[in-house]
Each structure stands twice: as structure tokens, then as C-alpha cells.
Amino acid sequence: GAGVSQSPSNKVTEKGKDVELRCDPISGHTALYWYRQRLGQGLEFLIYFQGNSAPDKSGLPSDRFSAERTGESVSTLTIQRTQQEDSAVYLCASSRGSGLDEKLFFGSGTQLSVL
Amino acid sequence: GQQLNQSPQSMFIQEGEDVSMNCTSSSIFNTWLWYKQEPGEGPVLLIALYKAGELTSNGRLTAQFGITRKDSFLNISASIPSDVGIYFCAGQRGGGTALIFGKGTTLSVSS
Numbered sequence: 001g002a003g004v005s006q007s008p009s010n011k012v013t014e015k016g017k018d019v020e021l022r023c024d025p026i027s028g029h030t031a032l033y034w035y036r037q038r039l040g041q042g043l044e045f046l047i048y049f050q051g052n053s054a055p056d057k058s059g060l061p062s063d064r065f066s067a068e069r070t071g072e073s074v075s076t077l078t079i080q081r082t083q084q085e086d087s088a089v090y091l092c093a094s095s096r097g098s099g100l101d102e103k104l105f106f107g108s109g110t111q112l113s114v115l
Numbered sequence: 116g117q118q119l120n121q122s123p124q125s126m127f128i129q130e131g132e133d134v135s136m137n138c139t140s141s142s143i144f145n146t147w148l149w150y151k152q153e154p155g156e157g158p159v160l161l162i163a164l165y166k167a168g169e170l171t172s173n174g175r176l177t178a179q180f181g182i183t184r185k186d187s188f189l190n191i192s193a194s195i196p197s198d199v200g201i202y203f204c205a206g207q208r209g210g211g212t213a214l215i216f217g218k219g220t221t222l223s224v225s226s
Contacts, residue, residue, distance in 0.1 A: 058213075109157055
């Protein structure tokens with residue numbers, strides 16, 4: 001597609017339920033990132049995929065969070081046993097490669113609300 | 116999570132005024148970038164800086180990559196109402212590493 005696509009755009013869930021968020025990166029982009037943005041806050045790095053390399057999971061806040069990526073395409077971010085503190089916008093971004101001059105393109109995010 | 120120190124947190128200015136915001140880090144970054152985010156959208160890249168000391172302009176925006184590689188600033192000249200939004204700095208230590216963001220500067224412009 002023309003840009004990074006995320007779905008759903010909004011998700012309301014009950015505390016304790018699991019959620020899956022999806023990201024379709026720009027075609028041909030080998031690098032994919034997930035970020036979390038709490039209300040009024042900056043972007044908090046969660047996880048980074050680059051090609052077939054092992055993902056950088058250093059930003060995942062707890063073992064309730066996990067992410068998968070199939071090849072160089074779709075990625076899903078899974079949050080198990082959601083808590084109210086997980087409420088935030090989850091942003092996905094992709095870039096053509098991992099070089100310092102590669103530009104990051106963001107999706108519009110998934111607004112997650114945990115009741 | 117990892118974040119850069121960005122200031123000010125918010126700014127309220129009159130149309131036509133110049134704006135300056137900056138970002139600092141305790142460690143070196145080899146790339147500095149500035150993004151703008153509008154409500155309901157993801158951040159959009161404004162300026163990218165790749166060399167210490169580099170000064171780059173994009174229209175009314177000017178950004179500099181600090182000599183120490185631990186800071187960067189963004190200036191907006193002659194602000195207009197459509198400049199309203201949240202501005203984020205971001206740094207990257209090296210190729211293949213994650214982009215780390217500041218907490219953002221919220222800019223409000225009154226006409």
C-alpha cells in the first residue's frame with residue numbers, strides 16, 4: 001500500500017482480555033517498529049524487526065507483551081491479560097532499511113482503551 | 116522506556132513569532148530527527164540530521180545537530196496557525212538500532 005496501515009484504529013477491551021494489533025508496513029520495507037504513546041507523552045520504543053535478524057525486544061515493558069512478524073510483511077503486537085495502564089496509542093512504523101539515513105514512516109496508530 | 120530530554124514541554128505563542136525547542140541526551144546519537152504529530156495521526160518527518168554540527172533548513176524550519184552529538188535544536192520562524200501540533204525529537208545511535216524519541220513539545224499558535 002501507499003503507507004503504513006494499522007488495524008483496528010480503535011480497540012476497547014475489558015481488563016484481563018488479550019488483544020492483537022496489526023501493522024501492514026510499506027511494501028518493500030525491511031525494518032518495522034512498534035511504539036507506545038500514552039496520553040500527552042512521547043513515543044516509547046517497544047520492539048524493532050529488521051529483515052531476518054533477531055528482533056530487538058528491549059523496549060517491551062513486560063512478558064505480557066509480544067510481537068511477531070512474518071518475513072518482511074505484516075506484524076502483530078499481542079498484549080495478554082490487558083491492564084488499564086496498557087491504555088495508549090500503539091504506533092507502527094517502517095523504513096526501507098536499517099541505515100542511519102533511512103526515513104521512518106508511521107501509521108496512524110491503534111487507540112487501545114482498557115476498561 | 117528510553118527517552119530523550121526535550122524542552123519546553125509546551126509553548127503558547129502569537130502568530131508571527133519565532134519558536135525554539137531543543138533535545139538533549141546523556142549519550143551520543145549519530146542521527147537526530149525532528150517529527151511533527153497532528154491529532155489522530157502518526158508523526159511525520161520534518162528534518163533529518165546526519166553529521167555533528169550540521170545545520171539544515173526546510174522552509175521556515177531550521178534544525179542543528181550539536182557538535183557533541185548529544186543535543187539538537189529546532190527553530191520555527193514566523194509561526195503560522197498550521198504549525199500547531201506536537202514536535203518530537205528522535206535520535207538513533209547506529210544503523211540497525213531503534214529510534215529513540217523525546218516526550219514532545221506541544222505548540223499552540225494564536226492568531
